[in-house]
Amino acid sequence: xxxxxxxxxxxxxxxxxxxxxxxxxxxxxxxxxxxxxxxxxxxxxxxxxxxxxxxxxxxxxxxxxxxxxxxxxxxxxxxxxxxxxxxxxxxxxxxxxxxxxxxxxxxxxxxxxxxxxxxxxxxxxxxxxxxxxxxxxxxxxxxxxxxxxxxxxxxxxxxxxxxxxxxxxxxxxxxxxxxxxxxxxxxxxxxxxxxxxxxxxxxxxxxxxxxxxxxxxxxxxxxxxxxxxxxxxxxxxxxxxxxxxxxxxxxxxxxxxxxxxxxxxxxxxxxxxx
Numbered sequence: 001x002x003x004x005x006x007x008x009x010x011x012x013x014x015x016x017x018x019x020x021x022x023x024x025x026x027x028x029x030x031x032x033x034x035x036x037x038x039x040x041x042x043x044x045x046x047x048x049x050x051x052x053x054x055x056x057x058x059x060x061x062x063x064x065x066x067x068x069x070x071x072x073x074x075x076x077x078x079x080x081x082x083x084x085x086x087x088x089x090x091x092x093x094x095x096x097x098x099x100x101x102x103x104x105x106x107x108x109x110x111x112x113x114x115x116x117x118x119x120x121x122x123x124x125x126x127x128x129x130x131x132x133x134x135x136x137x138x139x140x141x142x143x144x145x146x147x148x149x150x151x152x153x154x155x156x157x158x159x160x161x162x163x164x165x166x167x168x169x170x171x172x173x174x175x176x177x178x179x180x181x182x183x184x185x186x187x188x189x190x191x192x193x194x195x196x197x198x199x200x201x202x203x204x205x206x207x208x209x210x211x212x213x214x215x216x217x218x219x220x221x222x223x224x225x226x227x228x229x230x231x232x233x234x235x236x237x238x239x240x241x242x243x244x245x246x247x248x249x250x251x252x253x254x255x256x257x258x259x260x261x262x263x264x265x266x267x268x269x270x271x272x273x274x
Contacts, residue, residue, distance in 0.1 A: 037255050040248040052249035057226045061234035062253060064142070068230065069210045072149045076206050077199065080157025085191070088165035089173065102158050105151055113151050114219025117144060140222035145230065148216035153206045160202030161195050168194055201268040208261040212254060 042049050052058060083102055087095060105113070119125045121138040131138060138144050172194070176186045192199075214232040221228040229237060231254055238247035 041252040052246040061231045065231040083158045084162040110216035114216035144220035153209045156206040157202035160198045
């Protein structure tokens with residue numbers, strides 16, 4: 001005797017339609033554009049692809065993007081841990097304001113953030129005359145790129161770590177303090193092992209966002225070829241130069257970084273669920 005279908009929920013035919021629709025949309029809007037990037041990048045052969053990737057301007061853009069991520073990600077990891085620790089483990093005036101401020105970069109356009117930094121640190125900005133008098137250049141240089149990238153990526157680690165710290169409470173830390181552990185020992189042996197997968201997950205998201213940032217960096221970098229062009233800006237520059245193959249070759253590097261980030265993200269999600 002066959003088992004009757006459940007009274008609620010989609011039928012088997014409906015499930016197949018939904019799955020087919022999801023797969024079709026994924027192929028159409030995600031897989032096809034990714035495949036098209038590599039097809040265009042290699043459309044003139046490996047030698048042309050390699051020549052575009054090894055061009056000094058492209059190599060400099062890759063280097064600048066990498067060094068920016070190397071600086072930004074550890075700083076945001078430290079900030080995320082400190083902010084999450086303060087909010088989850090302590091009660092103090094202004095705690096809600098701190099949580100709101102952590103979320104601000106998600107609600108402000110990166111271009112607006114870049115303009116704010118320009119008005120603050122630019123030559124005609126609030127601190128511009130003092131910086132110029134002391135021969136310090138922030139805008140249109142690496143410091144400006146790092147600052148705006150830090151702003152854009154600041155919430156990622158904190159948002160991943162904070163809910164986990166809040167759910168865990170403070171009982172384990174209090175027990176460790178009762179047993180004689182100091183602050184560093186409590187963090188290293190109790191808190192950090194409990195948040196390590198969320199911390200790594202946030203760091204991966206932060207890295208992917210830092211590598212792909214365009215709007216804010218385009219305002220503060222000056223788009224100087226071979227000097228302040230990050231990889232996303234370099235892709236646009238190559239398109240403007242009508243070098244479509246070179247643009248797709250540079251874009252393929254960003255695509256590979258994104259794919260690696262997604263794979264690592266999926267693995268970390270599995271570890272978190274376990």
